[in-house]
Amino acid sequence: MKLNYFFLTILMLLCLWIPFDKANALEVDTVQTEAEVHTNSASLVSKVAPGEFLPLSVKLLNFGSQNRVDVDVSYEILNKKGERVHFIKETVAVETTASFVKTIQIPFDVSPGEYTAKTYISYQGQLVPAVSSFPFKVERKIAGFFQSDFIYYLGFTLFISILTLIFGHTLMKHYRKNRLSPIDYSDIPHDLRIFYEILSDTIMEMRERVGDDAISIATKIDGLKIDKDTGRVLELSSSPAKIIATLVSEYEKLLGKKVSFSLRPEKKDL
Amino acid sequence: MKYTILIVEDEESLRGAIVDVLRFKNFIPLEAKNGKEGVEIALSKHPDLILLDLVMPVMDGMTAFKKIREDAWGAKVPVIILTNLSATNEQLVDDMVTHKPMHYLIKSDWKIHDVMYKIEEVLKIT
Numbered sequence: 318m319k320l321n322y323f324f325l326t327i328l329m330l331l332c333l334w335i336p337f338d339k340a341n342a343l344e345v346d347t348v349q350t351e352a353e354v355h356t357n358s359a360s361l362v363s364k365v366a367p368g369e370f371l372p373l374s375v376k377l378l379n380f381g382s383q384n385r386v387d388v389d390v391s392y393e394i395l396n397k398k399g400e401r402v403h404f405i406k407e408t409v410a411v412e413t414t415a416s417f418v419k420t421i422q423i424p425f426d427v428s429p430g431e432y433t434a435k436t437y438i439s440y441q442g443q444l445v446p447a448v449s450s451f452p453f454k455v456e457r458k459i460a461g462f463f464q465s466d467f468i469y470y471l472g473f474t475l476f477i478s479i480l481t482l483i484f485g486h487t488l489m490k491h492y493r494k495n496r497l498s499p500i501d502y503s504d505i506p507h508d509l510r511i512f513y514e515i516l517s518d519t520i521m522e523m524r525e526r527v528g529d530d531a532i533s534i535a536t537k538i539d540g541l542k543i544d545k546d547t548g549r550v551l552e553l554s555s556s557p558a559k560i561i562a563t564l565v566s567e568y569e570k571l572l573g574k575k576v577s578f579s580l581r582p583e584k585k586d587l
Numbered sequence: 588m589k590y591t592i593l594i595v596e597d598e599e600s601l602r603g604a605i606v607d608v609l610r611f612k613n614f615i616p617l618e619a620k621n622g623k624e625g626v627e628i629a630l631s632k633h634p635d636l637i638l639l640d641l642v643m644p645v646m647d648g649m650t651a652f653k654k655i656r657e658d659a660w661g662a663k664v665p666v667i668i669l670t671n672l673s674a675t676n677e678q679l680v681d682d683m684v685t686h687k688p689m690h691y692l693i694k695s696d697w698k699i700h701d702v703m704y705k706i707e708e709v710l711k712i713t
Contacts, residue, residue, distance in 0.1 A: 511684050511687070512684060515684070556677065557684075558677045558678075558680040558681040558684065559677045559680075561674070561680045562674065562675050562676055562677045562679070562680045563675075565673065565674045565675050565680075566673075566675040569673060569675065574693075574695065574696065575671070575673045575693040575695065575696060576673075576674070576693065576696075577690070577691055577692045577693045577696050577697065578674065578690075578691050579689065579690045579691070580683070580684075580687055580688065580689060580690070580691075582689075
């Protein structure tokens, strides 16, 4: 069959698993008269793992015939040396335009490296060759990530983990230090201060052992008023010794064992 | 410098164990099996620290503690109470606040090595 007018464009998009319309686009224009082939490739680099499918968007158009033309479309994968590592051929019937997506499975045994996907067509009465090709990379995957990406993600994840650990540790240290730092009661009269200190330190130590239950128990002791957030003893309105004895007794009930306590070394008043 | 530690404890096995560890830690241990002996040894030997039980025969630990505190030297000697008596009695708490031991430790809650750490802490060895 003689074709008076011939114009062929093959658009190949390498999609991989990203949306097709966002993938690499390659365009091949074959001009009828001069039988030239123009290839435009986007600058993005495509990657695929051995055994995965390489999707190609193929567009054949402007055959200029009213009748169907059987077109043989050949796909081959060439390594860097130009050796063919994979080949597929199929026949499609085209009137003026045909668009389809072809997926080529990359063989499992191909070595990682740079490859070229070459597509060419042949049909009866063909005047000029029409060829399109684009480069892509084959790279192994680790845990679903390409090797190079995996190293990047691993490094990034490690960095974030270390950062989180350091930050968390510092935060916890600061938090514990704040919670465990003895509260200063130098504003309390000397004869009462020791009771405030024993109560405060006992509440703090119990808070460290049993959590905020220590605070809620302390708030229920008659004559004892504390700050619910810090555990600071605010006021003692009955016998301080009785308050300590009752608090220790309540904590012993909570713990199921006896409670020790310490007294702070005495500081001389200025 | 070797520190002298007086252990006032009626329970022989515990007293012996503490003495052994104190020796191992290079302290000089002194032993008393009741409060009366404890007061006598304390006031004559002037140890650097007293480890005192409360419930003991002949003289209880609190009475011994008060007698030691009445002495000019004894008023300042650091005392660690090591007892099984719970501090849930108002009078006991009052006595503690008055006579100021460094620590009130419940025996069942403390291992000997932790008690040693407290001794070293009080003597500022650590």
